[in-house]
Amino acid sequence: MGSSNYQPTNKAVKWFEDRLPILGLMHSTLGAGYLAPRNLNYWWNFGSLAGFMLLVQIITGVILVMHYTPHVDMAFRAVEHIMRDVNYGWLIRYTHSNGASMFFVVVYIHILRGMYFGSYKSPREVLWFLGLVIYLLMMATGFMGYVLPWGQMSFWGATVITNLFGAFDFYEGMGESILHLLWGGFAVDNPTLQRFFSLHYLLPFVIVGVVILHIWALHLPGSNNPLGIDAKGPGDKIPFHPYYTAKDLFGLSFFIVILAIFIFYMPNIMGHPDNYIEANPMLTPAHIVPEWYYLPFYTILKAVPDKLFGVIAMFASILIFFVLPWLDGSKIRSAKFRPTTAFFFWLFLLNTLYLGYLGTKLPDEIMIDMAGGIDALTMGRISSVFYFAYFIVIVPLVSRMESTKPVPTSISQSVLDANKKG
């Protein structure tokens, strides 16, 4: 968001701009003043889609709060009241609940895009960190939001997740003290619901703040691109507006169709039927599953037989993304020119999806019917080991040893070469 060359012609606009140069800031951030690489493909749409979903969640969320009561005796009824009595309440709530899932879909694709094209590599490490901070805040916000309807999955999900922090039991009673502090009682109860509500309302605005830093950090080096090489001359860049605003809006219209299919035709497919039963602290549902976007990490938690190390492994599986810029020692960013890296990237993606699938299974369910049957726990352990091996062994070795393909000298050169061949 550096200096702007924005020159308003309208006198009133100029008067205002001289006193608060915010229009120039917008111009150089999301307007014609920001020059982006000319070769961005559709995978670069997901940043603006994530921004759109954040806006949708904040608008629908603020409206839902107008009809919701954060109290154990009233929360469940308030949600049913929204669904049945409030005008279009069903639409607003289904948009918010499915919107959370779609927000995660978009952000996961955005993160994977960054991994494949090397967007985390120098000089964009802090940009990558800020993205991970946004992701962690989203995880916390999503978890606390799921508790608010006060159904069985809300209650027991909250119980299991908060109990994770009881694993830090380094001296007698420490784990218990941490839990009492988190709950405001001796179990998940009304004080817990109220503080989760408060934080669920706060954190999205914290996310907005970090998003602004994320965009700021993006605009110093500028966007990465599918070739992963620096955009140099004016021939390599085009103005963000109208070229990428148009492309983003075109992608957005497709995305909204998908969002609408979920909201109108399968609004509960991402949820769990048990959450339409009011929370009951005396009865645990037979099978507790977190929301789908946490499942890979839940499998890693279950794969470790020790409580403390399971929790550490689960947190480590996310925090390890922070050191990815240094684990990857390649001089080339984009996996387009790193065939072995690309192969292992897809394997990593498949493995993580499989970890997520295993998260829905009971530990002793048979996954592969051979050698007397291999259960979900064993498969989870194998997949978890591969997950960490990808970061600790595969990426450091492959990035330093693989033979890469020739990289074009500039973005405009690669476009000209492609035209010659065609």
Next chain:
Amino acid sequence: MTTKDQVEHEEEVTRRDFLYVATGAVGAVGAASVVWPLVDQMNPSADVLALASVEVDLSTIPEGQTVKILWRGKPIFIRHRTAKEIARGIAGNNDPMVDPANDQDRAVKPQWLIMVGICTHLGCVPLENTEFQLGEHGGWYCPCHGSDYDIAGRIRKGPAPRNLDLPEYTYLTDTTVKIG
């Protein structure tokens, strides 16, 4: 007008250094004392603590039955154990265990087993398994991650790190117990 003790040399501890450190230290204590109420408000409040004990009449619980009551927002299991179950608990005393305990130390009166009905793994409520319907140790079985407790609430198999917790309780009369 410089007197001898006011001359400042480099790397010498001066009166000014002391004042910096002392001021900073007092400031830090002040900041911490302001932060503490903001943290401590999250701990259980006075009304939550006030509900911390409950009295139960045991005479209404027939032998071989378990009653679940709510204490501090947590389920409490009160099992009226049969003579056979007590014998089974004592017989298991020397089995290998994660958290070894004697059956005699698990209950003040052996026929009344009073425990917090919360799995010590991640807080689910274990299901009753005294007829060996679910697990192989015939006490309680946690549906969440498969922790298997015996008839004294001792963890025998699965991820839970401790036996089921025992609440503090005292017998007011032969058949009335005060939990908490």
